[in-house]
Amino acid sequence: MTLARDERAALVDTMRSVGPDAPTMCEGWTVKDLAAHLVVRERRLDTGPGIMIKQFAGHTESVRAAAATEPWDDLLAKLADGPPIYSPFRLVDRWANLAEMFVHHEDVLRGGADKGGPWQPRPLSPDMQNALAGPVKGMGKLTLKDSPAEITLRTREGVDLVTAGRGDTVVVTGTPGELVLFAFGRTPVDVEVEGDGPAVEAVKGAPRGF
Structure with missing residues (x-):
């Protein structure tokens, strides 16, 4: 196991614990919306440009929204499995996905936190x-x-x-x-x-x- 895989597993556990409708730090997204984003990012390579280039963002969002209609358990299973064999993320998972899994795990953990109130981050190794x-x-x-x-x-x-x-x-x-x-x-x-x-x-x- 790598740190990226460990963080992925922890993220899936947290998502399962809080449920698909819990809020996240990604404005307007529930936990299920966020899970769909992560699954699409690794499995639909045609959506990659839309993450950073506004002109392609509409296509990326339509694919993500469609993925968000999948059964909750199916989305979590795909996320837990990691990048499929055809995905370039599979070869660079330990580097490309460490920050991605960490940031989105915190999106879920802090989703209900009061932005102006007392709050403590989780300890990291x-x-x-x-x-x-x-x-x-x-x-x-x-x-x-x-x-x-x-x-x-x-x-x-x-x-x-x-x-x-x-x-x-x-x-x-x-x-x-x-x-x-x-x-x-x-x-x-x-x-x-x-x-x-x-x-x-x-x-x-x-x-x-x-």
Whole structure:
């Protein structure tokens, strides 16, 4: 087993526990909607461009919506099985799917959390935190490049993982797991955002992710 497979199994267990109609951090999506997205991502390669390119998003969403009508247990079984043999994700699962499974697991776990209230993230193993530092570097450059400030994502140990964007300097400090979630635009997330007041407010209000 790899960390990506372990996180996939944990995600499926959590989805089964909360049920298909539970909320997620993906606005407008239930847990079943999210499961359909993950299944389609790995099994319908024609939907890939629509995840990042707006012109193709309609096709991607129509395929995902159709998948969301499948029986709940069937969707979970497909998600648990992982990428099929024809999917390129099968060869790169341990790298391409670690952050994907982690972020969407947190989407489910935090789906009902009060964004402005007290809240605690789940503990992660040192191995998992170390492994998530890689996606912070890769995804942070992509998702934060248009930020209204120059953002540095820094670990609690003082290691700068990535800097992106332009403008006044803002430092976002947290564990690699929380920094991944920040880079993907998730809320709530357990980080400290430091810098000049207007720059910090601009960063907090700016869209992130895809």
